[in-house]
Amino acid sequence: MTDFRQLDARLPAAYLTPGSSSFAEFLGTQAPELLPGRRSLPEGSAAGLAPHGTTIVATTFPGGVVMAGDRRATMGNVIAQRDIEKVFAADEFSAVGIAGTAGLAVEMVRLFQTELEHYEKIEGTTLSMDGKANRLAALIRSNLGMAMQGLAIVPLFAGYDLSSGLGRIFSYDVTGGRYEETAFHAVGSGSLFARGSLKKLYRDDLDAEECVTAAIQALYDAADDDSATGGPDLTRRIFPVVAVISGEGYRRMPDEEVAAIADRVINARMRRPDGPAASLT
Amino acid sequence: MSMPFYVSPEQMMKDRADFARKGIARGRSVVVVQYADGIVFVSENPSQALHKVSELYDRIAFAAVGRYNEFENLRIAGVRLADMRGYAYDRRDVTGRGLANAYAQTLGTIFSSGGDKPYEVEIFVAEVGTEPSEDQIYRLTFDGQVADEHGFAVMGGSAEQVAGHLREGYRDGLGLDDAVRCAVEALGKGEEGGRKIPAHDLEVAVLDRTRSQQRKFKRLSGEQLATIVGRNGDQPPHPAGESTSPSSGAADDAGRRAEKPPVAPPPDAQDS
Numbered sequence: 377m378t379d380f381r382q383l384d385a386r387l388p389a390a391y392l393t394p395g396s397s398s399f400a401e402f403l404g405t406q407a408p409e410l411l412p413g414r415r416s417l418p419e420g421s422a423a424g425l426a427p428h429g430t431t432i433v434a435t436t437f438p439g440g441v442v443m444a445g446d447r448r449a450t451m452g453n454v455i456a457q458r459d460i461e462k463v464f465a466a467d468e469f470s471a472v473g474i475a476g477t478a479g480l481a482v483e484m485v486r487l488f489q490t491e492l493e494h495y496e497k498i499e500g501t502t503l504s505m506d507g508k509a510n511r512l513a514a515l516i517r518s519n520l521g522m523a524m525q526g527l528a529i530v531p532l533f534a535g536y537d538l539s540s541g542l543g544r545i546f547s548y549d550v551t552g553g554r555y556e557e558t559a560f561h562a563v564g565s566g567s568l569f570a571r572g573s574l575k576k577l578y579r580d581d582l583d584a585e586e587c588v589t590a591a592i593q594a595l596y597d598a599a600d601d602d603s604a605t606g607g608p609d610l611t612r613r614i615f616p617v618v619a620v621i622s623g624e625g626y627r628r629m630p631d632e633e634v635a636a637i638a639d640r641v642i643n644a645r646m647r648r649p650d651g652p653a654a655s656l657t
Numbered sequence: 658m659s660m661p662f663y664v665s666p667e668q669m670m671k672d673r674a675d676f677a678r679k680g681i682a683r684g685r686s687v688v689v690v691q692y693a694d695g696i697v698f699v700s701e702n703p704s705q706a707l708h709k710v711s712e713l714y715d716r717i718a719f720a721a722v723g724r725y726n727e728f729e730n731l732r733i734a735g736v737r738l739a740d741m742r743g744y745a746y747d748r749r750d751v752t753g754r755g756l757a758n759a760y761a762q763t764l765g766t767i768f769s770s771g772g773d774k775p776y777e778v779e780i781f782v783a784e785v786g787t788e789p790s791e792d793q794i795y796r797l798t799f800d801g802q803v804a805d806e807h808g809f810a811v812m813g814g815s816a817e818q819v820a821g822h823l824r825e826g827y828r829d830g831l832g833l834d835d836a837v838r839c840a841v842e843a844l845g846k847g848e849e850g851g852r853k854i855p856a857h858d859l860e861v862a863v864l865d866r867t868r869s870q871q872r873k874f875k876r877l878s879g880e881q882l883a884t885i886v887g888r889n890g891d892q893p894p895h896p897a898g899e900s901t902s903p904s905s906g907a908a909d910d911a912g913r914r915a916e917k918p919p920v921a922p923p924p925d926a927q928d929s
Contacts (some may be wrong), residue, residue: 387731390732391733391737392731394730406741407741468870493739494740500706500708500711528887
């Protein structure tokens, strides 16, 4: 029985009991049905039931990190949504992008955001970058049962590490494995093409805006070869969601700025559809 | 063969109230002031780690006086309730009124239940709106009473004296700097005559409606606070506009209070 809805009554005893600073743990004792990982599904695959999000890329630059995601959600061969947002601020200095089952992933992002904020409010200090990455791993791990029935969530986590002053990227597998990536990474159905593209474009001296350009090029290449990844939608003016995280915090790049960069990329592709050519040696 | 003494309910409640009041009166005061862009909390608290003022949710903050372990308990319960509600419904569904109500019910039950000792705490729950007219400040006492405050409010040891001084300096639509100076001055005067509270002994936090982030709570400390209140606790001239002019040799703690910025009028002149 959950008491949180009865706001008119007094605070339940469990709320006044000293305990963990983790919101997910507290939720597990007070309202377990709200935890995404605690649901039992009937047997069989549920993979075709809900929309899937696709490609997320992240690249680091000196003093920060850029994360970008395409806007498409697919359900089989149908485009379920063409302007879905898959890159979110996790807190003031980190972002999480999601690929996989969209509904569950968005719910997990909300839980993760609340988890970080809850810890910060209770403890009076923020978690370290590694602490945040580990918390996300624990949340993913709790979803393993659903992942095995086709409802997998594959996030990409990136942020600015306040203690080292660097942008860092973490990728995950469905079992909660946490892997730190260097320089750049991509997840989702178009990630192979995006990663190949970034391999040729990325240099570690790129600044924030150049990194955004590289990320948009990579998403273009992903959309070029992967039907589930959405390319720039010129008629509706829908472009990727781009987040830039540096020592100044999380900043979602305004749509006009992203559109300007995307337009430049598209103009160049009008002349060379495969994108910029890398030198042979 | 002992006979239990009969204690009338009136006497029992009075004893419990006296007990709680005494506990609260030992602590230093907390001031809350509405200013043009939000709500500011000011208290004297030399500790950097044990806060009297903290964030509950996006637009809602909590301040308390009294026994630390008791109000810390209430604060954590409030954070849990707010986060739980915000997660189950939506961020907009977490309201200051709801939280104040939960606190009131909890404190009221503890106060009137025979077994537990009453909590020796008083609490502010404040919510900043998009307009000054939508700001809400609730003051909760140890017995679960709720008062809706406007403009400014004080609780703690010498609340009445501090409120008296605050009444002289406060007016609607103060800027942040003026509001903080006004509160610090009142806190200093209210307790043990005319003390000057140095900036590093202050705990100041705001709910700032102009912040672009969703979470409007922010602590003011260090350099920023020192610039506002005057580095050595010497208040800059009250009507702001003139430079805040921290005194020379400012960082020297040993020489605190020894010198005043030459531009500051004598403290008494500010009263009249």
